[in-house]
Amino acid sequence: MKNDTYPYQIILFEGNGATSLATERRREVTRTLLDKGYSVTRVTEDGGRNLSNPSGDIPVLILGDFEGNSPEVTSRETRIEIDTEDITGLDTETIITLVEQKRAGDGEGLNSPGEQGAWKPWFPVIDYDRCTNCMQCLSFCLFDVYGVDEEKQIQVQNNDNCKTNCPACSRVCPEVAIMFPKYSSGPINGAEVAETDVAREKMKVDITSLLGGDIYASLRTRSEKAKSRFSKERSPDKALNERKRCLTKLQQSGIIPAEVLAELDLESLPSPDEIQRKATEFAKMQAEADS
Amino acid sequence: MSEPKPRILYCRCAFAQTVPKATKDEVLDQLCESGESFDTVSDLCEMSARKDPRITELLEGDEPVQIVACYHRAVKWLFHSAGVDFPEDRVEVLNMREESAEEICKKVLK
Structure with a gap:
């Protein structure tokens, strides 16, 4: 950390x-x-x-x-x-x-390279010359790395939440605007972006389709339908199983490296309530931006 | 009037093995062998992540700066990420991931 x-x-x-x-x-x-x-x-x-x-x-x-x-x-x-x-x-x-x-x-707080427990500075760096503020990264990241500033501009808010060696958000960015400078290859490592890179990104899996259509609309619908059921069936275990299924899908897609998924402490991921809150806030923000 | 000599800033990228060790060692060796003053940082990414106040000082002033690190795009936005404006007009980034130590030193230690 x-x-x-x-x-x-x-x-x-x-x-x-x-x-x-x-x-x-x-x-x-x-x-x-x-x-x-x-x-x-x-x-x-x-x-x-x-x-x-x-x-x-x-x-x-x-x-x-x-x-x-x-x-x-x-x-x-x-x-x-x-x-x-x-x-x-x-x-x-x-x-x-x-x-x-x-x-x-x-004190012992110094972060020294090579020492046990040292925090490897692995986090996304946004190229604002390319970023279109589409929020795909914010939607995609499970670890609350991204947020928005007061002008609703995407930003990296919690860089130490980022999972070391996971460049997944960079892979789903349609504009190739997210870099991980310590990644092995370009353009994720910051190398200049070629037109072929952009075309390839556009062909990649759209996160919303990966997770089953418009995830926010789905969440809203499901939330409304399930409100009464949830009060009876509210079950952290079920939520966790759903999360696991989602992660399995991601694993199969190859977007998140298997070793990163293997290290995940699933219990520490944002709770369903937190995800719901984030989705509602985001939907509201989008609606405001569209109006 | 002659142009001011650029300041040299070298990044060791100490938290990862992404920059070829031979290149970063050779560049540092040649800097140490030269009679030049220079700044070195252990890892620009780490400084940027922590928003280390010293990262602001590195680009202070009006003089030209040569940054020996990695990709220009990465370096530029790392500074931005730390809240520091990146003055493109007076900063040159030399990339130890792509250029050889010899090429870099030729540009820096002229």
């Missing part, structure tokens, strides 16, 4: 007042820190990016071969924590340990 804990901004300082790091050491330190989830800025004699207004609450750690004369760094933003560490003579391992110790106070 993603969180709001940010790792240190590391500055590898090689400007005035510091000695340049040997290439191999610079390379190792930079690579290791990146692979642990840190951002690293290298500043040379020429100067680097203007860091005079670093982000509010993210601490900055300046590493450099200061040879015993660590500079005192102050910030106009008094709430920003800026630390300097003299790394003269330290090997990469010791430098990493030093950085890790510095961040120990940040």
Whole structure:
């Protein structure tokens, strides 16, 4: 699960007042820190990016071969924590340990690549140059990843609800407007969209037909018919079985990868009431847009 | 007057193996061997997902920026997704999924 804990901004300082790091050491330190989830800025004699207004609450750690004369760094933003560490003579391992110790106070919330339980940033990215706001993705996604903003524009609202390695919504998007940058192949990975991709998407299964016609009309009709019956027959088990049947259909269609379906905790999916509410809201929104 | 030197931003794509490791290692090695200042981030997707405040700073200012990452379309909308305008006129995206390290370094370390 993603969180709001940010790792240190590391500055590898090689400007005035510091000695340049040997290439191999610079390379190792930079690579290791990146692979642990840190951002690293290298500043040379020429100067680097203007860091005079670093982000509010993210601490900055300046590493450099200061040879015993660590500079005192102050910030106009008094709430920003800026630390300097003299790394003269330290090997990469010791430098990493030093950085890790510095961040120990940040708790265990940091999302580090390769660590057990790390949240892989897998989520849909919408290309608004292509998106027509058709809401197919919102209708399709079972996990409440999508929503609309105050102007009724589709947006990704709960990106950490997205099921890792599932690009299904991208496959049903008729405009090829949904990307998963970490997907293996194009155009889902963000590669330019060819006309053939668009044509292929248009031939793909329409989610509404996959789920049996106009799902919202069906839901409304079924809801009206079943109101009295539901009060007697209200059964989470039946609802769950219906959901399972729906998922089996999806599995057979090949839209959602089998391994993703296999990992699903069906009990954690939105309840029938939640789906009904979402459908009603969506139908209302569509009606407003059409009027 | 000479054009300002573009700032370099490198994305390590550390949470996935989608960018060829050999390419991203080689590009980083050459950046480290150069005398250039540069910014690196562990994973732009992760920063975008968390709406990391630092993602705003990466494109601040008026200077040109060269982003060494993956597909232009993905990078552009990742910034947008984090609430950051993507200034097309001064940003060049170099794609480590398609271009070789040699091609990229030729453009970045000229």
